[in-house]
Amino acid sequence: MQDDNHFDYLIIGNGLAGLQLALELSKDPFFKTYTIGLIDPSNKSENDKTWSFWEQGQGKFDAIVEKVWHTAKFESAEVSLTLPLKEYDYKTIRSIEFYNWAKKELSAKDNFKFILDTVQNIEEADGIKVVGDHQSYSANHVFDSRVPKEFYAKESHYTLIHQHFKGWIIETESACFQPEAFTMMDYRFQYKDSTSFIYVLPFSETKALVEYTFFTPFLVETEVYEEALKNYLKTEYQLSNFQILETEVGNIPMTDFPFWNYHTENITKIGTGGGWVKGSTGYSFKHTEKHVAKIIENIKAKKSPSHQLFKKKFKFYDKIFLKVLHDENEKGVWIFESFYSKNSIRTMFRFLDEETTFSEDLGIMKSLFSMAFIKAFFKVLFKS
Structure with missing residues (x-):
């Protein structure tokens, strides 16, 4: 039986x-x-979260994709970039x-x-x-x-950065968003020299997900997110009246x-x-x-399910990056400015997808070369 x-x-x-x-x-x-x-x-x-990702061509989940973008934007006090994604699509589910x-x-x-x-x-x-x-x-x-x-x-034995965020899906009475491009990061509204930014997914001219995200070793009160979101919408879109359709909050461990x-x-x-x-x-x-x-x-293949699930070199790279963010969190703006402005979309996405060759990795490292990364490299190396 x-x-x-x-x-x-x-x-x-x-x-x-x-x-x-x-x-x-x-x-x-x-x-x-x-x-x-x-x-x-x-x-x-x-609906408890939104997943966004890039990929080339058709994907397994296209039937349920909410929106696709072909252009990304990056903003900071020093840099303003419009990045055509070329062979990539940025999708949200x-x-x-x-x-x-x-x-x-x-x-x-x-x-x-x-x-x-x-x-x-x-x-x-x-x-x-x-x-x-x-x-x-x-x-x-x-x-x-x-x-x-x-x-x-x-937890204290390892490097931990909290990716914590609060976002609103809002709807406006009149057209104010440009749905052809999304904002990957806008650092002009960062919180007290931290790695914190606004992320915007415009679904239409009147509807968007606007999210305030931190990559920090610390957490903040709810009011910090909400004040930043209100300030951003008022400054960038002259919006003070809008309807909040959904709220999204989360804390993803980067460790x-x-x-x-x-x-x-x-x-x-x-x-x-x-x-x-x-x-x-x-x-x-x-x-x-x-x-x-x-x-x-x-x-x-009759192997353990967990056999060779990870590529060790990328775990090592992640350790270095996390160490920089942990020890010198204010450097996050410079890191992402350099990453997005000095590398091609293809190279960046391949690197984040853990598909780059070592020569491509060296190009990424060159674009981020700084004392902060040198110090983090040796700290991670000797800790390992």
């Missing part, structure tokens, strides 16, 4: 990583006889559209099961037992997106914490809990897509 609470694979967390992994498993005929459970305390019925689409796709598969429960712990003594609030489950392998408890306990050390033979850490968020940028959407593809490749 088949145990309804036993699965070949159990995915803990129906966020970006868990659902992308499930979707790819569902598409591959290799896994059509595998039973796969997805467990999460939420039914994912709300609302999380609710992704959740609904993924649930519809997976619910149509007989070998997938959604479970509404909160996981308390995993026991590996005799097989794999996943203990939830409501009941327990067993699996041959678990993909776990929860952040390891050790991350919070050992060199070794999440990958928490894999076991039967548990693979994924998503934020697996270190899939790029340490130096906080970007995760396309990196998740790549990691999912590698996991599936590994399984089919």
Whole structure:
């Protein structure tokens, strides 16, 4: 008799990583006889975030993309850039559209099961037992997106930059936005010599996501974000009256914490809990897509799912960048000014996608060459 609470694979967390992994498993005929459970305390019925990413040509998620841009802007007190993206598209997806689409796709598969429960712990003594609030489950392998408890306990041992933000999706009565270009970073409204900037995604002439973002070792009060947003809208668009349709808040860890050390033979850490968020940028959407593809490749090759998920040189680069931001946070404006003004879009995106050759890496390093990076390099080197 088949145990309804036993699965070949159990995915803990129906966020970006868990659902992308499930979707790819569902598409591959290799896994059509595998039973796969997805467990999460939420039914994912709300729009809780916005994912933006660049890619070339058509992508897997074009059917649910909210908006595509072909031009980016960068602003600071010293630099004003308009950057044609050329062969790249910058795309945005609302999380609710992704959740609904993924649930519809997976619910149509007989070998997938959604479970509404909160996981308390995993026991590996005799097989794999996943203990939830409501009941327990067993699996041959678990993909776990929860952040390891050790991350919070050992936080001080590693470099941590908080990418924290608050944004509003606003609508205006009259046309004021230019929807053909988005603003990647506007540093003219930075907070007390910190790496903080405004990010704008104009969906139409009257609707946009306007977000105030920090890359800092510290956090701020809610009022700081809101005052900056109001000031920006009044200064740049002469807006004092507008309707806030949605509010988005978050705190993404940008860190060199070794999440990958928490894999076991039967548990693979994924998503934020697996270190899939790029340490130096906080970007995760396309990196998740790549990691999912590698996991599936590994399984089919009878290797550990976590085999060679990361490229060590880029983890080293991220450590250096994070160290600079941590020790000299005010240098962030100069870093991004240099990065965007001295490199081509193709080189920058390839570098952030971890696809560059070492010669291309040297070009990036040359554009950012400074005493701050030299000091950070040796601090990271000797710490390693």
